[in-house]
Amino acid sequence: MSNPKKILIKAEKAMSSGHFSKAIEHLDELLLAHPEEQKYLMMRGEAHLRSENYESGLIDFAKVVEADSKNIRALVNFAVALIRCNKQNDAKDILEYVLELDPESYDAHINLCNVYQTLGKSEESLKLSIKAIQIKPDSVVAFNNLGTAFADLNMVSEAREALIIANQIDPSYIPTVINLAQIQVKLENYAEGARLYEEALLRKNISPNEAALVKYYLGYAYLHQGELGKGWDYYENGFGSLLPVAALRSKRKFQQPQWQGEPIGDKTLLIWREQGLGDEIEFATCLHDVSLMGINVILxxxxxxxxxxxxxxPAFTVRAESIGPDFFPAAHDFDVQCAIGSLPRIFRREMASFTQPATPLALRDSSLQTYKERLSGYSSKKLVGICWRSGLFSMARNFNYTALLDWKELLVQQDFQFVNLQYGDCENELLEIEAALGIQILRWPDLDLKKDLENVLALIKNLDAVVTVGTAVSSLAGSCDVPTYLLAKPGWMMLGQTDRYPWYSCVTPLLAAKGEHLAEKIPHIPELIRKLG
Structure with a gap:
């Protein structure tokens, strides 16, 4: 091997000039001769991080930490690599350990703040960002994190103020530009949000992964405005490594090419699920279009x-996900693949395409009959299903939901019989409102509203109407073609519409205006239901 000192100097020069792949080549040479040298491992790990080779960096930092469990720099870098590999809980444990070793570690506070945000611990994230500012008052990253923590708590004015300070400290810092755009979208200023995202894409210092992140968020801004072609095209960037776990469409990986809607002859297409149940059901309306093509499909x-x-x-092969431990498919019985959330990019590029009929869900006859019989004693009243919140709780999510007590003006209607569609632990809420109003809300102990979709759909199909906030219940009811009143704030799945829900003609959106609570729409609902006839 050449002189190690000269090779190290070359590696250091490559690092300082931003030529990380060249630095890695020099460090590879050094580590061939000295595979346990911590300095070389640290440098190579950092070069891998800077070049966004996170899994390779993870390996190098793990070796350093194994040799020296109190090396704070290595521990923090190890945690950063874990974050980038979407191993948030492991990173959390490492960073909490670092703060035990050094309670004033700025880097640990910053990165643990990010982890807590991803894990939905918004208040803890806010505390850490404030502490990071106390440690380093001129830190653009700390003020940026403060802004995102405020935003997660729906403290929009405070978030914007913190982000403006961050932008003043360093106008070139891309994450702050992204977060300022997100604030505009949160304020329903979609055109301004899109402008800021587009401006960020023109920055010379934007990395490929940051560009993918910006394009993904830009896709939402376009979809909010009803610009479907651009929106769906940019939505395809939802698999980037910088995306927060909550926003990541999927971690799945494929060697097979992505299907773009072209004829494939006798080849087989895999359509694979992503995201939550409600999104999957709504995107599944595009399966009708696929079925008309007469191609071989595994769903x-x-x-x-x-x-x-x-x-x-019935022409599809339908099965559960087939994923190996490396996120590649466990089965290789297909030639091309497409995420179900990518189907609208092919089949829903303009609003007129939503008028085409969808294949109605084929429900089980025995379940339909069961709930027809269970509800037969209430045929003199309108049967109305209700869902007032998500089964998941967080500060940010709860701004989009209601409490059952908010529904009083609807629940006291004597000509309606209400049926519970709220999954999760809600029995105490139901008992409280029943006692307060002297009403009965129907529910059955043998029906699991979360797990037993066969019977949930059969129940919904037997109802006259459904009233719900933005949960999977609105998608289930829409798929059953049951008149549904959706209490919501403007969202991207509305695709720029305000008086209709694009995915299902039977769903009527009741959108809260800026500063208006969802519950303020409830008094209008009884008359809407009575007009159904």
Missing amino acids: ECEPRLIDIFNRTF
Whole structure:
């Protein structure tokens, strides 16, 4: 090997000039001769991080930490690599350990703040960002984190103020530009948000992964405005490594090419699920378009939907996800692949395409009959299903939901019989409102509203109407073609519409204006239901 000192100097020069791949080559040479040298491992790990080779960096930092469990710099870098590999809980444990070793570690505070945000611990994240500012008052990163922590708590004015300070400290810092754009979108200023995202894409210092992140968020801004072609195209960037776990469409990986809607002859297409149940059901409206093409399809879906989709699309092979430990497919019986959330990019590029009929879900006859019989004693009243919140709680999510007590003006209607569609632990809420109003809300102990979709759909199909906030219940009711009143704030799945819900004609959106609570729309609902006839 050449002189190690000269090679090290070359590696250091490559690092300082931003030529990280060249630095890695020099460090590879050094580590061939000295595989346990911590200095070389640290440098190579950092070069991998800077070049966004996170898994390789993780390996190098793990070796350093194994040799020296109190090396704070190595521990923090190890945690950063874990974050980038979407191993948030492991990173959390490492960073909390670092703060035990050094309670004033700025880097640990900054990165643990990011982890807490990803894990939905917004208040803890806010405390850490404030402490980071106390340690380093001129830190653009600390003020940026403060802004995002405020935003997660729906403290929009405070978030914007913190982000403006961050931008004043360093106008070239891309994450702050992104977060300022997100604030505009949160304020429903979609055009301004899109402008800021587009401006960020023109920055010379933007990295490829940051550009993918900006394009993904820009896709939402376009979809909010009803610009479907651009929106769906940019939405394809939702698999980037910088995306927060909550925003990541999927971690799945494929060697097979992505299907773009072209004819494939006798080849087989895999359509695979992503994101939550409600999104999957709504994107599944595009499966009708696929079925008309007469191609071989394997559909991997949420396990609760397998039997339903098997009956609805008998020409498809329907199964649960087939994923190996490395996120590549465990089965290789297909030639091309497409995420279900990518189907609208092919089939829903303009609003007129939403008027085409969808294949109705084929529900189980025995379940339909069961709930017809269970509800038969209430035929003199309008049967109305209700869902007032998500089964998941967080500060940010709860701004989009209601409490059951908010529904009083609807629940006291004597000509309606209400049926519970709220999954999760809600029995105490139901008992409290029943006692307060002297009413009965129907529910059955043998029906699991979360797991048993066969019977949930059969129940909904037997109702006259459904009133719900923005949960999977609105998608389930829409798929059953049951008149549904959706209490919501403007969201990207509205695709720029305000008086209709694009995915289902039976769903009527009741959108809260800026500063208005969802519950303020409830008094209008009884008359809407009575007009159904």
